[in-house]
Amino acid sequence: MNHQYTIKVDVESFYIAEQSRPQNNHYVFTYNVTIRNTGTIAAKLLTRHWVITNGEGMEQEVRGAGVIGEQPLVKPGEHYHYSSSVVLETPVGSMHGSYHMLADDGLEFDADIPLFALSHPQALH
Numbered sequence: 492m493n494h495q496y497t498i499k500v501d502v503e504s505f506y507i508a509e510q511s512r513p514q515n516n517h518y519v520f521t522y523n524v525t526i527r528n529t530g531t532i533a534a535k536l537l538t539r540h541w542v543i544t545n546g547e548g549m550e551q552e553v554r555g556a557g558v559i560g561e562q563p564l565v566k567p568g569e570h571y572h573y574s575s576s577v578v579l580e581t582p583v584g585s586m587h588g589s590y591h592m593l594a595d596d597g598l599e600f601d602a603d604i605p606l607f608a609l610s611h612p613q614a615l616h
Contacts, residue, residue, distance in 0.1 A: 496594055497530035498565070498602035502586075506611050507576070513611070516580040520609040523574045524558070526590070526602070528565040534592040534600075535564045536571070541588040541604070546581030558590075582611035 503523045510519040528534060541553040556562065563571040577586065587606040593599050 495530040499527045500604045501525045502607045518579045521576045525572050527570040533566040533595045536590050538591040544585050545579045546583040584609040
């Protein structure tokens with residue numbers, strides 16, 4: 492049987508002024524993730540891999556099981572939404588990565604998380 496494995500990831504990020512301390516190089520960003528299954532077979536999110544880059548080009552990699560303590564099963568035509576946060580030492584940065592997925596038929600694959608910006612509203616002119 493020919494299945495289509497298509498997971499689309501959309502991310503929206505926001506600067507959290509009330510938790511940030513710019514004078515201490517502490518910038519807090521939250522990001523909302525929507526994982527959509529536009530394929531024909533259900534897939535479970537097993538692990539995450541993030542590459543976080545600050546405004547000075549320094550990278551940090553984060554790997555772990557699931558997201559926010561869950562390993563959601565996303566069925567065809569459905570979506571999973573969650574929010575998380577990250578702290579940078581610079582007012583701008585970016586994130587991208589991938590989710591390692593397990594399809595119901597046993598195939599494992601990676602779903603790309605496209606690059607998105609993290610920026611303090613006054614940092615970009």
